[in-house]
Amino acid sequence: MVPPPRFAGARFDTYLPDPAQPSQAEAVEVLSGFAAGLGPGPEPEGGLRRWFGRGRKPAAPAGPRGVYLDGGYGVGKTHLLASLWHATPAEPERKAFGTFVELTNLVGALGFQETVRTLGGHRLLCIDEFELDDPGDTVLVSTLLGKLVEAGVGLAATSNTLPGRLGEGRFAAQDFLREIQGLSAHFRPLRIDGEDYRHRGLPQAPPPATDEEVERAAHATGGASLDTFPALLGHLSRVHPSRYGALTDGVRAVCLTGVHPVPDQSTALRLVVLADRLYDREVPVLASGVPFDQLFGEDMLKGGYRKKYFRAISRLTALARDARRLTDPADGNGADGDRAGRDRARPED
Template identity: 75%
Template sequence: MTPPASPFTPRPAAGAPVSLCERQPQVPADRLVAELVPPPRFDAVRFDTYRPDPDQPGQTEAVGVLEGFAAGLGAAPAAKRGWFRKQSAAPAGPGGVYLDGGYGVGKTHLLASVWHAAPVPREAKAFGTFVELTNLVGALGFQQAVTALSGLRLLCIDEFELDDPGDTVLVSSLLGRLADAGVKLAATSNTLPGKLGEGRFAAADFMREIQGLSARFRPLRIDGQDYRHRGLPEAPVPFSDERVEESALRCEGAALDDFGALLAHLARVHPSRYGALCDGVEAVFLRGVTPVTDQATALRLVVLADRLYDREVPVMASGVPFGEVFSAEMLAGGYRKKYFRAISRLTALAREAKGL
């Protein structure tokens, strides 16, 4: 039997860094479905490993509510509609939970904990980001995506996007069909940084955008500081090009690229394949990080940052600090929550790269 073709260029001899720019991953639709599980960074998290901020009692309250929600998934599911029987009545109470709060307060940790704690078979629950869900619908088509997911008991959606009306309505329609099929839903999203402290702004947006689904969700407010940087030293100063190259040569499983070339390559790879782009990479080394001025390019960088963070891939770079990658105008615009999240995650990955 002929072995399947590699999704990317074979890795050079041990010790030589690869280039992400040379990879052209091909991801079949069935892999998109199979990978709807918590990413490596959140594979071992549980409710009892979450560390609530003592100054934010809402975090502790949310843990209790979510533990109860997850435990309730062990009840027998409602009967499905058949040719000669009616749909069983839906259980009382909301069929989903929504975590509303800023970036870095542990919402993904809690969402993954719901997935892990749910007492249902692994194949009966799924976990993915909003972007991954829209990519799945794009790859399978709407009706096939409904069919593929309607047998689940639980679907967890991380980083529900409120800034793309088209995708929001698409996913809302999908969730409506799944909820009607008895699938329980859990979701997170980010309060916009400029709206922190203004009550349930993000929750109100979420409930409006998901329209008829709002009655099925119980919103939980989670405030607090970004845990990725709480009590930690400042972000590391970028290294020189020479230091980045030398470190890449010494690091097994390294990928070494010029920042500008990588950004150009991302435009030629669908965002649903950015995870596959990082397959086998243990650390990313970037030369010449510069501010990004194009919105589309910036949004692709956000997706790559998410995939690297999910996979715990440290990033060592030269050039400007990651806090200066996005312009002040971008950080004040409609996609600012994504950019602040990317800065937070890239800074954390840069801190993790200091040991390299």
């Protein structure tokens, strides 16, 4: 549970705040102070560190024990979260970083009590893409974070939704208001304003390739995958989303033919998870068919999961730009040029 490859080098001093958005500089200042305040923590009894941290526990402080980064997609929240993980003065085994889905999967794999014991000795838990999509997750995470706060664990999370509004438009949030408010009490919300750096000032997203271009690039690129889009969607339906990261191991490029709008919400949400894992691992995506901004229907883009879909469109479009080098390696404005320009202009999110 460490920051993914894209953010292995993320640091506060590599985050470049937009002068027009004071909240970005404020976030760096607040998070830097939060990291320093966590400290390495007390030594376990007997002077020996233990993997699961069963030592003396510090008393939980009054007030929020965490920070919650709220803002639109592409403003650098994940960069800041990873920077916090790196800046916290604790050994790597005493701090954890993962997505909300990975956290719930961890509970499923270890069981609730063992998860509490495993994470309870940590100084920091970073949760990226915090979402509450069903009542069960609401109660589970609320209870888990409450236990971790009692154990003195610092919390940090990113989301596109303020803590008090988690779950809106997806299930009867009012029926679980107590649990949602309990979650909110653990965090100090920190709003980060700004534009999506991935596309600000860049040319329009490249048009889809032809089937022939996709197939030719796949055969010419070592480690590339080649699938039809319907076959990919069918395969994702048979693999648990917790395995999508492993699914991409060793893949240097994803080549898809026949991309079309996704037919239903379950399929769309699986595609969102895959897009996040591909983006984390910087895997370019070359595709034929419809452009990525036409993947999700208007009803989806107006529904409760709309922010997930917009994030997926933003990330897939960035990966499509990266894929231009597969069809034209000599293009000076291709993937490598785009990435360098983005790194100079804005941090990764």
